[in-house]
Every structure is written in C-alpha cells, then in structure tokens.
Amino acid sequence: MSTEGTLSGKQPANATGHADYGGSDDIAVVRHADDALLAQLGYKSEFRREFSLVETIAFAFSIMGVVASVSSTMSFPLVSGGHVGMIFGWLIPCFFVMTIAASLAELTSAMPTSAGLYYFSAKLAPPKWAPLASWITGWANVTGQVALVCSIDFTCAQMIVTALSVGSDGTINLGAGATFGILLAILFTHGLVCSAATSVIARLNIFYVLINVGTTIAAIVLLLSNSGEQRVSTETAFTLFENNTGWANSGWAFLLAFTSPMWTLTGYDSAAHISEETSNAARAAPIAILVGVGATATLGWLLYIAASFATASVPDLLGTTLPLPMGQLFLNVLGKRGMLAIWSLIIVVQYVTGAAQGVDASRVVFAFARDNALPGSRWWKRMHPYTHTPVNAVWLVIVLAGLCGLLGFSETALSSLAGASVIGLYVSYVTPIFLRITSGRDKLKPGPFSLGKYYMPIGIVAVCWVTFIVVLLVFPPEVNPTAATMNYTIVIIMAVFIFASVWWVISARKWFKGPVKTVEGEDSELKEYDEKKGAQVDERSVGSH
Numbered sequence: 001m002s003t004e005g006t007l008s009g010k011q012p013a014n015a016t017g018h019a020d021y022g023g024s025d026d027i028a029v030v031r032h033a034d035d036a037l038l039a040q041l042g043y044k045s046e047f048r049r050e051f052s053l054v055e056t057i058a059f060a061f062s063i064m065g066v067v068a069s070v071s072s073t074m075s076f077p078l079v080s081g082g083h084v085g086m087i088f089g090w091l092i093p094c095f096f097v098m099t100i101a102a103s104l105a106e107l108t109s110a111m112p113t114s115a116g117l118y119y120f121s122a123k124l125a126p127p128k129w130a131p132l133a134s135w136i137t138g139w140a141n142v143t144g145q146v147a148l149v150c151s152i153d154f155t156c157a158q159m160i161v162t163a164l165s166v167g168s169d170g171t172i173n174l175g176a177g178a179t180f181g182i183l184l185a186i187l188f189t190h191g192l193v194c195s196a197a198t199s200v201i202a203r204l205n206i207f208y209v210l211i212n213v214g215t216t217i218a219a220i221v222l223l224l225s226n227s228g229e230q231r232v233s234t235e236t237a238f239t240l241f242e243n244n245t246g247w248a249n250s251g252w253a254f255l256l257a258f259t260s261p262m263w264t265l266t267g268y269d270s271a272a273h274i275s276e277e278t279s280n281a282a283r284a285a286p287i288a289i290l291v292g293v294g295a296t297a298t299l300g301w302l303l304y305i306a307a308s309f310a311t312a313s314v315p316d317l318l319g320t321t322l323p324l325p326m327g328q329l330f331l332n333v334l335g336k337r338g339m340l341a342i343w344s345l346i347i348v349v350q351y352v353t354g355a356a357q358g359v360d361a362s363r364v365v366f367a368f369a370r371d372n373a374l375p376g377s378r379w380w381k382r383m384h385p386y387t388h389t390p391v392n393a394v395w396l397v398i399v400l401a402g403l404c405g406l407l408g409f410s411e412t413a414l415s416s417l418a419g420a421s422v423i424g425l426y427v428s429y430v431t432p433i434f435l436r437i438t439s440g441r442d443k444l445k446p447g448p449f450s451l452g453k454y455y456m457p458i459g460i461v462a463v464c465w466v467t468f469i470v471v472l473l474v475f476p477p478e479v480n481p482t483a484a485t486m487n488y489t490i491v492i493i494m495a496v497f498i499f500a501s502v503w504w505v506i507s508a509r510k511w512f513k514g515p516v517k518t519v520e521g522e523d524s525e526l527k528e529y530d531e532k533k534g535a536q537v538d539e540r541s542v543g544s545h
Contacts, residue, residue, distance in 0.1 A: 060292030065353030089257025109447030124440025144424025419489030
C-alpha cells in the first residue's frame, strides 16, 4: 500500500512532498489547504477545523467503545458457540472488516468531506446512475447511524439496570418501561453534549479514549487474575463448542456469533464525517480509520480471550436474571463490590461511546440535508451561529433514536437494533467500494493514502463479506421465532427502504442529482490566505496522478 498518492486538491508540502507544519502560520496554511481541497470537492467550509490527528484517532476509536460493546453483545457468542464463539467468532470477522476499513480509508483520503460515503458513491458511479447510487448510500448510512445511536444508548440503559439489580441484591428489577425511560434520559443528555462547539467535542475525545483503553485493560487483567478455580483450561477456552441457539446446524449457529464484532466494529466512517472539522484531513482521517479498527479488533479479542478463560459455565451465564451476561461474569469473578466498580467504568465508556456516535450521526444528517436529500432539509442543514455545529441535526438524530427505542419492548431488542445498524452502515460502506472496483476503477484520484494495485482484491473481499453478513443478520437468533422473539431488523430496514424508494420514484428522481456544490472548485481559500498573510504556499501536488 502506498501513502504517496495524488490529492484532488492542493497540499502545502516540503521538499519530500509531505505536509510540514510546526508553527501557527504553518498550521493555518494546512487548514486553508484543507478548505481549498474541500472547495474542489464542491463544498464551502462551514466548520472550524479543531480536530488534530490524535483527536481524530481518538474519535474513531472511542465510537466503537470496545469494552462496553463486548459487554453489551457477549450474549451472541455465548449462545452461538460458547467458548469457540467468543474467541473465533470475534477473530474471523475482524480480518474481513479490515478490508472494508482499508478501502474506506483510501476513499476518505481522496475525498475528505462530511458527506462521506454517499459522496464517494456519486463520484464513482456512472453519471446516469450517480444520483440513485448517492441516494441509496445516503439513506442506508442515515438508517445505520440512527439505529447505532439507539442501540448504544439502549445497552447503556441495560447496563444501568444491571448495576441497580446487583447493587440491590436483586430487589430492584426494572422492566422494559423503566429501561426505555432511562434510554430517553441518556439520549437527552447526549443531545446536549453533541450540540457543543467542535473545540469542546474534540477535547472530550481525549478523555473518551483514556477511559476506554484504561477500562478495557483493567477488565482483561481482572478477569484473568481473579478467576482462580473458575478458570478453565486453555483447551476448553479455545476449543469447547456449545450450540445454544436451537439451530440444528452447528456451523450456522457459529456464524451468528459474528453479530458481536460486526456491531462493535461500526462507526469508523466517523473519521470521514468529521473530516471537515479535521486539520490535514486527507492524512488524518484514513489513519484514524485504520488505527481505530485495528486497535478495537485487537483489544476486543484479548478481552474475549480473558472472558473465555473466566467462564466456568456458559449455560449459567445464559441463565442469569441480569440483562447482560457479562455483568454476571464479573459478579462471579469479582464479587459484588468488584463487579460494581468495573461495571461503573464500563457504563461511563458506553455513555461516551453513545456521545461520540451522536456527533457522527448528526454530521451525516447535516451533510445529507446540505444536499437537500432529507425531508425538511432546510432545517437540518442549519449551523448554530455560536457553536458552528449542526444543532438541529443533532436533535433530529436524538428524536429518531428515541423512536427506534420502542423496540426495547421486544425480547430481541438488541439483536434487532444491532442488525439494523450493521446492515444500514455496511450497505453504505460497501456501495462505494463496489463502485470503486467496477465503474470507478479509473475515476479515483488517490489521496496520501492509497491501496495501489491491491485495491481490487481487497475491494472484492470486502464486497463479498458484506453481502454474506447482510443475509446472516436478518435471521432470527433462535428457531421458530414468535412475535416477541422475532428479529425486527428487517422491519426497520424495509421501512426506510420503502419510504426512500417511494419518495425516489414519486419525486426525488426528478430533482435529486447527488451532492450539491456550495462553492466553485478553485483554490480560493489558499489565494485569500496568501493575500492576507503573505504566506508562501508550495502548490505542488503531493505525488503524481
């Protein structure tokens, strides 16, 4: 893979062709170069570029909230394989997800805009089909983003319910109604956090990543060091397979364990969606995608290994009265006080994960509305005059996530919300990747990060994997489902699909032409900076076409 490609815009560069900035003037040059590149992509800069490379990586990593996500979804591998489901049900999908992340990193490096995925689709599709490709990708991404906000905050509510039950020795057992009320309270506070200025959000992500990594490492160490006689042998931890799904085919049952890593490893496209708020975005955003996915995959696997060693009995964990089996595992290993201590930190991790995801979703809604693709777009694309953030878009996400939370009254709420978020997001991920390896083979002008000649095999693997996983995730977790145990993923996905399709046929196909230019693609930002500051900007392209 190459990190020397050709930007579709101009970058200030030193003699080696790399951006070189150290002082405040140099940083200003880079930010103006970012805005010039954005102008060439067709958009006027409306955000303040407050995210540094480190903060962008922290954002992409924090949005996956590894320890909280594993704690939320541990029931999937426990049911679908037990010990084998935990370890290999996590490891196998991670290799395939890395191909998707690498493909998206290349596209983001070439086209760093908040519009992200649906912009990529529009530029890589045949001109005749570009509006439809953009429309499909955008609606799939919005659906996945909102469902992911809801699913993260719903599991945060479940964690709070779990803590209350353990803390009261089982005397407090809140039902679906109370859990839904907690969900709404969490969503409301996230609306307040996500409405803050970009500078505040960027700084918060440093705290997010510290609490995330620290809690994950603490959980791994505590599970391994305190399991004592409960600890199983290495052979059991890595090879014992238990099918608790009810599906007769154990191979199929094992595949359902993939829901956990697929739900966790979502949202890394967030680096693209905040690229208009990032300095040196063409480099920072792809790095954030790759580092975020790689670090989450590694830490998640280590955590599942620790959990597998500490799990003395899979059926006992599945039979817990607590909402989440991981809570029972910590209770078994650490006792009440120890469990509540680590669980409190995990709740914080899940809370900040939801906050980060709320920011990501609001940027997607803003960008899609900026291109007039949402009902009431004129409201959702407004920027707040003080914070310079899309506050209206934030609250639209919060309200829609609250409506999705009504699924919390079904027994399969988590699998339904997880499935909807994964399918929505990964369909939006794979559409531009598919176009990249078909109609867009000769259209992409690579940015600083390029897959080079490997884009084709990597893209083919990514497309095949997403096709497989989408089919997998619409199946119910158990055989012979009832209305209460049905997987409602298909209901959410089809509801949005039907709405978007009908709107397209009746109206949108006549006026939606894809991304709408808000500025002409000239280097006006750099020229303005030269005139005002007298800066000497090297306008050579980085690399060559």
